[in-house]
Amino acid sequence: xxxxxxxxxxxxxxxxxxxxxxxxxxxxxxxxxxxxxxxxxxxxxxxxxxxxxxxxxxxxxxxxxxxxxxxxxxxxxxxxxxxxxxxxxxxxxxxxxxxxxxxxxxxxxxxxxxxxxxxxxxxxxxxxxxxxxxxxxxxxxxxxxxxxxxxxxxxxxxxxxxxxxxxxxxxxxxxxxxxxxxxxxxxxxxxxxxxxxxxxxxxxxxxxxxxxxxx
Numbered sequence: 001x002x003x004x005x006x007x008x009x010x011x012x013x014x015x016x017x018x019x020x021x022x023x024x025x026x027x028x029x030x031x032x033x034x035x036x037x038x039x040x041x042x043x044x045x046x047x048x049x050x051x052x053x054x055x056x057x058x059x060x061x062x063x064x065x066x067x068x069x070x071x072x073x074x075x076x077x078x079x080x081x082x083x084x085x086x087x088x089x090x091x092x093x094x095x096x097x098x099x100x101x102x103x104x105x106x107x108x109x110x111x112x113x114x115x116x117x118x119x120x121x122x123x124x125x126x127x128x129x130x131x132x133x134x135x136x137x138x139x140x141x142x143x144x145x146x147x148x149x150x151x152x153x154x155x156x157x158x159x160x161x162x163x164x165x166x167x168x169x170x171x172x173x174x175x176x177x178x179x180x181x182x183x184x185x186x187x188x189x190x191x192x193x194x195x196x197x198x199x200x201x202x203x204x205x206x207x208x209x210x211x212x213x214x215x
Contacts, residue, residue, distance in 0.1 A: 001080040002028045002105060003212070004087075006183065007113035009171045010120030011197045012204060014136075016113065017084040019205045026080035030073055035059060054161055056170030058088055058178055065095045072099075089178050093185045110186035116198035117172055124168045128157040163200055 004019045014030055021028040026115040035053065038046030045067070068086055071077070087093040100106060128137045128148075130188050133156025148157045162166065186192040193214075201206045 001082075001108055001212075003081075003108050004083050004110040004186070005113070006110060006179075007197060008115060008120055008175045008179075010122075010124040011113040011115045012123075012201065013084050013113060013180060015201050016111075016205060016208055017082045019201070020082050020208070021196050023209070024080070024082075026082050027076050028082045028084060029068075029077065031064065031068065031083075031085035034067060034071065035104070036212070049131050054167075056162060056167040058174055060094065061089060061091050063082060064092060065099070068096070069099055072103075087182055088175075090181050090185055107191055109193050109212060110183075110191045111211065112183055112192060112194045113197040113204065113208075114194055119198070121165065121168050121172070124163045125165045126157070129160055130155045131158050132156070 003020075005013045005020070006067060007013050011156075014028075014032070015029045017030065021025065033048070035049045039050045040046065045063065048063065051058050058063065064086060068083075072081060072083075123138065128139055129135070130137075130150035130153065133153045135150055135152050137150075137157060149155065150157060162171065169211050183192060183194075193211040195204065196212050197204055
């Protein structure tokens, strides 16, 4: 299985991609995690990416395309992948089409999780991440442990810079301008499957899997 999982910031793409990974065995490939790892390691790519990420802007296309091509060539992606956070612009989508042709691959579906903007902003502003193990907790859904400590490993919980409200709203503006047109790109190819992101994660997952069965 090779699918894209799309949606505005806060739509729950990462959560749903991990659930799909558990069910299908396809590898969850998160561009956000890849970029944050590069930033944390202070690599040349990470240093360049930070300048854009801290302002809520998209990382340049050439950087992202090179990163994706390298990652999808890894052996663990051979059986299939769930690509989360890419493509984010029409040029990236077209470059990805070219990459798929070059590697003799094709997509099964582009899944879009739709969520009202204010709900997404609330979700992101309430999100905390464990500095030690990376577990994500949702403060406004009763998921953040007391004392600001991770209930898995005891590490400190932090708010990422790109989850602060001012940056979130900037990310939403960028998404509407740059990423929403990508949906039309995949709609024209007959690959787009849209589902509601409201309700529990189990509700959303049921919709996603039903949509995939109809792909």
